[in-house]
Amino acid sequence: MTTPTTNTPTVNAAEDLETSGPKWIGSALQPVLAIIAALFLGGVLIAATDDRVIRSASYFFSRPTDLLSAAWNAASSAYQAMFYGAVFNPNADTFTRQIYPLTETLTVATPLILAGLGVAIAFRAGLFNIGAQGQILIGAAMAAYVGFTWSLPLPIHLLLVILAGAIGGGIWGGIVGLLKARTGAHEVILTIMLNYIAANLVAYLLTRPAFLREGSTNPVSPPVAESAQFPLLLGAPFRLHWGFVLAVAATVFMWWMLNRSTIGFEIRAVGSNPRAAKTAGINVTKGFVVVMVMAGALAGLAGVAQISGTEGSLSAGVAASFGFDAITVALLGRSTPLGTFLAGLLYGGFRAGAVTMQTMTGTNVDIVLVVQSLIVLFIALPPLFSAARRKKSGSKPAKKNISTEKPAQKATAVKEAQA
Amino acid sequence: MKLELRGITKKFESFAANRDVSLTVEPGQIHCLLGENGAGKSTLMNVLYGLYRPTSGEILVNGQPVEFTGPSDALDQGIGMVHQHFMLVPVFTVAENVALGSESRKGASLDLETTRRKIREISDQYGFAVDPDAVVEDLPVGVQQRVEIIKALVRDAELLILDEPTAVLTPKETDELLAIMRQLKADGTSIVFISHKLREVREVSDVITVIRRGEVVGSVSPEASTSELAAMMVGREVSLSVDKEPAHVVQETLVVRDLTVVGDNGVTLLDDLSLSVAQGEILAIAGVQGNGQVEFVEALLGLRKSSGSIQLEGRELVGRSVRQVLDAGVGFVPEDRSHDGLVGAFSVAENLVLDLYKDSRFRSGPSLKRRAIASNADHRIQEFDIRTGSPQSAASTLSGGNQQKIVIARELSRPLKLFVASQPTRGVDVGSIEFIHQRIVAERDNGVPVIIVSTELDEVYALADRIAVFFHGRLMGIVGPDTPREVLGQMMAGATEAEAHGTDTDATSVPSTPWEEQA
Incomplete structure (x- = not known):
């Protein structure tokens, strides 16, 4: 989206050539279509589980319009409630309360964007980083420790907390990189296992005196010092904090790094064609x-956003499911910095709006998870479709194999390159 | 089984891999298909085996026209194939591999006993010494090949296609295979034997059909001399001439001593190789594909671990990283440009600095100089006549010739101390070939030592000041550019220079030799 060369490593060049028309259709329009399709299907699901719809379905043949209008009402009011909860609530009495949902969305989006960038950058290098969850947790643990044990003046303390979170996540991600580089172990397995280790490590730490809050029997750390917290961006009552600015800065930095720096050039080259x-x-x-x-450092910053921003202390659930949502955010954002940022906002909006949707219309919050999953499913579908199309059009041998006498050799070469 | 191919043509879009190929394999005959790499032998066999459908022409089995839609049809007709790269499941036992695809069952469970019995029968009959319960990955390559043959025989194949079966075998294993082939023939099995190794072809074949550029050049008996076969195989077309002055050799600046490369599986790929290249000359490395040329250039560039010594202007390159070798002034055009030379998703401009982005011309600190990269692209696109929509187009959208120009433009856009190009014109249109050859000669005339690796003899003759011939990872000799093709062809098949000239004098009666014999 940002430059003509923003290809995700999952899309190979041959497929790019097959999409006709301008390139952005393949990279930008597709996620939008996926979102629309997912919202539509989500609406069908909302309608199908709605009481009034079910009741009107029982006399569908005598008055079919009842069913349709009930279905439309159910879906549209649910989505309207979600919009009120995520962006703007026109029914609130003061302007502050009207725009409060939007700031809430930005707050929730902050860790999603940061961790999503971490997953995205790994994607760009051809690595499937499932480990954002563990990286967030370790980053959060380090940040929290520096946050509640040290006492320093505000900017220095906060900066050290940020640094500690980045280092913690960075180490956790670096272990994966190091093991892959040294032994060739697959990063998916490594990151999944390190997620377990991180989750249990944090749970264990929270039983130790060094981390456990005094007088508490719950596994919660002491609250971090005020000097270790992000100042509020807009002041009370909004929860939005400077962590969001950090997320914006990280997005801009990653854009520069990928598209304008030598390191980014190397990362993209490694991701697109490691042999070349x-x-x-x-x-x-x-x-x-x-x-x-x-990647780990970015996820670690997501942990900082939780510790120094919304949560204020370390607990086993501090990372929620941000690490896994980050994967879908990066996928939806096509692994570009801007795309990931926007996808993070969307998912933040879903999370923020879901609660309002449930309280206002009684629609289960889980429907939001379904919509989120459908989006990813629809994004994954087009390559499936084109694969099916290729199969149907007959087993036409790939153009590249023509002149070589040994197609099998080519295949092994490709395999080697992927390994 | 009697097999006839009549007028087989196989086209891939506009490219004809086979053109009007006709041949007949009599029952109990070993019929050899001889041709260089890329001549279309394997395509023809894949047509015969049902993997490809011919564009036109027909296949007759015992006089009846047949049509194959897949390998199973070919198998049903009694045609079995042993591929160059084995189609075996490494972790399965021999019996499991042989049974795969036609398993016999006992109720719901697999019955391997029948298969085991058949394997033992065949193994005893031909002296294969194959244990049905051995796991395939533990077996030597030669035995794995026998498993492939057993697989075909168990399915009652009356005609066996062996696709370059000796390419992976040691000389001893090769002899054993040839013995097996004779035995199969004695039992009435027809064999189509694909090879480019003249010695074994002459030893075992009944009829030899030579294929060049997808067409049958002629059928000869195995009594034909090696030089005659070599001449037919490599062809005698007038080479694409390149205008070049005689080399002004200055000083030998690249000295390779005892370079040895051992593969991951312990096989020696490059054996104690020593050669040197002088400033202002082109050394062409000739040889059939897979005889150590790739390993040589990879070792040179630091892509592959090697032992021995490579000195460029006195600096040792062995043990250096690729980056260090490039920084030492080595320009490299890899054989497979789309895999090794270009990042297809990157723009033309980015590919033009793929290994130069750290140069102070193109970066300041951690940041790329975008304007410098863009103006560099404009210059190179003009200088090398790269046909592209825009410098920002993805490199994968360009034609093969233009992609190759990107690689060559990039490698020649800095002062070099050594220029290495592998198959510089493979898959490149004629116009671009000429241009690329001119640029290579121009680089030589600038006083740069140049190494060209090519399996195209035409290209070798067009460019070389000296020709080094590789065979099985060894240097068979370095000869002048006026060496006759027959001699070169035999050296490429494993003869030393002296041997090649020796057998050549035997064959002076062959009238088709357009070159003067060397004294």
Whole structure:
């Protein structure tokens, strides 16, 4: 989206060539269509579980319009409630309360954007980083420790907390990069296992005196010092804090890094064609380590946003499911910085709006999870469709295999490149 | 089984891999298909095996026209194939592999006993010494190949296609395979034997059909001399001539001593290789594909671990990283540009600095100089006549020739101390070939030592000041550009220079030799 070269590593060049028309259709329009389709299907689901719709379905043949209008009402009022809860509530009496939902969306989106950027940057280097959850947790634990044990003046303390979170996440991601570079272990398995380790490590730490809140039997750390917290961006009653500015800054930095810096050039080359990158003198294995440290650091910052922003203390649930939502955010954002930012906002809006939707219309919040999952499903579908189309059009051998006498060799070469 | 191919043509879009190929395999005959890599042998066999459908022409089995939609149809007709790359499941046992696809059952469970018995029968009959319960990945390559043959025989194949079966075998295993082939033939099995190795072809074949550029050049008997076969195989077309002055050799600046590369599986891929290249000359490395050329350039560039010594202007390159080798002034055009030379998703401009982005011309600190990269792209696109919509177009959208120009433009856009190009014109249109050859010669005339690796003899002759011939990872000799094709062809098939000249004098009666014999 930002430059002509923003290809996700999951899309290969051959597929790009097949999409006709301008390139942005493939990269920007598709997520939008996926969102619309998912919202539509979500609406059908909302309607199907609505009491009035079910009742009117029992006399569908005598008055079919009842069913349709009931269905429309159910879905539209649910989405309207979600909009009120996520963006703007026209029914509130003061302007502050009217725009409160929007600030809430931005607050929730902050860790999603930061962790999403972490997943996205790994995607760009061809790595499937499932480990944002663990990286958030370790970053949060480090940040919290620095936050509640040290006492320093505000800007310095906060900066150290941010640094600690980035280092914590960076180490957790770096382990993955290092193991992959040294042993060739697959990053998906490594990150999944490190997620378990991180979750249990944090749970264990919260039983130790060093982390446990005094006098508390619940596994919660002491609250971080005031000097370790993000100041509120708009003041009370809004919860929106300077962590959001950090997320914006991280987005801008990542855009610059990927598109304007030598490191980003290397990362993109490694992600798009590791063999050519190697031949061009780029140290691919070192690239893996660097990328995973950066990915982990970004996820660690998401942990900081939780500790120094919304939560204020470390608990086992401090990362919620942000680490996993970050994967879908990065996918939806096509692994571009801007796309990830926007996708983070959307998912933040879903989370913020879901609660209002349930209280106002009684629609279950889980429907939002379904919509989120459908979006990812629809994004994954088009390659499926084109694969099916290719199969139907006959097993036409790929153009590249024509002149070579050994197609099998080509296949193994590709496999090697992917390994 | 009698097999006839009549007028088989196989086209991939506009490219004809086979053109009007006709041949007949008599029952109990070993019929050899001889041709260089890329001549269309494997395509023809894939047509015969039902993997490809011919564009035109027909296949007759015992006089009846047949049509294959897949390998199972070919198998039903009694045609079995042993592929160059084995189609075995490494973690399965021999019996499981043989049973795969036609398992016999006992109720719901797999019955391997029948298969085991058949394997033992065949193994005893031909002296294969194959244990049905051995796990395939533990077996040597030669035995794995026998498993492939057993797989075909168990399915009652009356005609076996062996696609370059000796490419992966040691000389001893090759002899054993040839013996097996003779035995199969004695039992009435027809064999189509694909190879480019003249010695074994002459040893075992009944009829030899030579294919060049997708067409049958002729059928000969195995009594034909090696030089005659070599001449037919490599062709005698007039080479694309390149205007070049004689080399002004200055000083040998690249010295390779005892370079050895051992593969991951312990096989020696490059064996104690020593050569040197002088400033202002082009050394062409000739050889059939897969004889160590790729390993040589990869070792040179630091992509592959090697032992020995490579000195460029006195600096040791062995043990250096790719980055360090490039920084030492080595320009490299890889054989497979789309995999190794370009990032297809990157723009033309970005690809033009793919290994130069750290140069102070294109970066300041951690940041890329976008304007410098853009103006560099404009210059190179003009200088090398790269046909692209815009410098921002993805490199994958360009034609092969233009992609290759990107790679060559990039590598020649800095002062070099050594220029290495592998298959510089493979898959490149004629116009671009000429241009690329001119640029390579121009680089030589600038006083840069140049190494060209090519399996195209035409290209070797067009460019080389000296020709080094590789065979099985060894240097068979370095000869002048006036060496006759027959001699070169035999050296490429494993003869030393002296041997090649020796057998050549035997064959002076062959009138088709357009070159003067060397004294």
